């Protein structure tokens with residue numbers, strides 16, 4: 009996209025000064041964190057309006073500080089909900105001092121990795137995603153400096169979608185070191201749901217999108233984000249099954265427990281039955297898989313068969329209250345499979361036909377997805393929203409507004425999760441399907 013020779017020389021005086029700092033400060037500072045204040049100057053990333061003459065817009069800090077909820081992630085640890093959570097969970101300190109909360113709500117790094125400018129009360133800030141900056145802060149503004157050079161000095165590769173997703177999931181799904189479990193949720197923490205493309209748009213993005221000029225970038229974000237999300241949630245399931253707090257309710261479909269009851273005649277759950285589990289047993293939360301599987305199926309029917317078989321096993325083991333060790337090992341194995349698929353998706357080209365086929369397949373599977381529960385329905389709505397938005401950027405279909413309105417009605421169906429009704433969601437999926445772009449026969453064989 010940008011030949012290196014065309015890179016603008018940014019602020020030569022700053023650059024020269026920083027070379028000197030860079031040379032003297034080198035080795036011992038690589039890996040240290042400076043805090044977001046170092047990025048805030050208006051001639052760095054704190055410009056109020058986007059610059060058009062430079063490759064970087066330079067208003068990243070302003071967007072983060074004014075619009076991005078990450079900028080308030082530390083402050084929310086002092087709000088009434090957090091304070092009550094602290095009491096319920098019997099934390100020994102205030103939530104904003106507790107590692108259990110700071111792990112995801114702040115730049116929570118050890119003392120010896122903090123530069124003098126570091127404060128630690130700025131929420132989820134630049135270096136949570138971009139990596140420790142002290143090593144590259146100086147030189148990264150110099151002429152001809154490349155991203156690869158910064159990466160060698162500690163910058164995190166957020167451009168690679170797999171690494172980017174891993175970064176997001178480290179807090180939005182959890183890791184061995186930090187997690188949101190049902191105890192925290194019951195104490196007031198929101199449930200963690202995620203979808204890379206949708207959540208990036210909501211942040212909002214402080215970078216050019218689509219990056220690299222790829223018009224199908226939204227579909228790629230959705231696909232890779234789903235694969236990494238599946239992999240990470242299966243690793244989490246495997247860890248949960250190994251821990252003594254199993255069964256961990258946060259691994260299960262929330263609304264298989266938390267739904268309104270109706271008379272037997274009105275119960276869609278009884279009408280659906282309890283395939284693969286004991287009647288009334290809470291179901292594994294399959295939302296990170298039942299929508300994504302349609303992309304895998306379009307790309308590789310063989311992978312799709314294997315993934316289906318492995319996840320059916322996971323689902324049945326969890327739903328029949330099986331032995332923890334079996335669940336742990338089945339989830340670990342499936343997570344490995346999801347990883348292989350994720351790696352393959354890096355090289356997957358997206359385009360009109362694949363996007364149309366995936367949307368059609370998701371919508372055609374409306375009833376089974378709907379019957380998995382509210383969380384799966386929400387993922388289907390986000391997927392159709394993301395993919396169709398990318399599609400509409402590239403192709404005119406003439407019914408854009410009608411399709412948007414129909415997809416918005418899918419979102420309406422998941423607004424009150426305890427009252428979620430699968431047949432109604434499935435019926436709306438039928439309506440969406442009729443408005444989706446058709447799959448062209450001729451193109452279908454060429455991918």
Ligand code: HEC
Nearest residue numbers: 084089090093103108109112179180182186187188198201
């Ligand atoms: C594994 C990472 C993780 C941990 C640990 C964690 N949180 Fe969160 N928290 C999140 C994420 C991600 C969100 C945003 C969820 C969303 O909206 O999708 C969030 C949202 C919240 C919100 C809602 C914020 C709002 O804008 O309304 C509160 C309150 C909160 N967390 C408090 C806490 C407290 C208190 C603790 C410690 C007991 C804690 N969190 C631990 C990741 C975490």
Ligand code: HEC
Nearest residue numbers: 044047053064068069072078132133134137166167172215
């Ligand atoms: C929640 C994660 C997150 C936070 C917090 C965050 N960024 Fe980013 N940033 C990204 C992602 C993802 C991209 C897009 C991929 C890329 O270009 O690296 C990006 C892109 C950028 C870019 C464009 C890079 C390019 O070459 O196009 C700049 C500059 C930037 N961020 C600066 C900042 C600054 C300054 C802050 C703090 C004020 C910040 N970011 C906070 C995730 C984050």
Ligand code: HEC
Nearest residue numbers: 077078080081084112113132136175176179207208210211
């Ligand atoms: C260090 C942990 C961390 C990382 C990494 C992280 N987030 Fe977050 N994210 C949070 C927390 C904590 C919140 C809740 C903030 C609040 O509501 O005050 C949040 C909130 C959000 C929200 C607002 C959700 C809502 O309900 O409005 C979006 C959107 C979001 N994150 C997207 C992303 C994306 C995209 C990435 C990766 C590029 C990412 N996050 C990486 C911790 C993180």
Ligand code: HEC
Nearest residue numbers: 190193194195199257258259260261262263264265266290
């Ligand atoms: C196996 C059944 C089960 C599953 C699955 C489950 N929960 Fe719970 N949940 C409970 C029980 C039991 C309580 C305690 C209710 C009480 O004390 O009244 C509870 C309490 C809660 C509470 C606090 C009560 C309230 O009304 O505010 C929230 C919020 C909550 N769960 C959300 C969730 C979410 C979100 C999920 C999915 C990530 C989930 N639960 C999964 C059984 C479950």
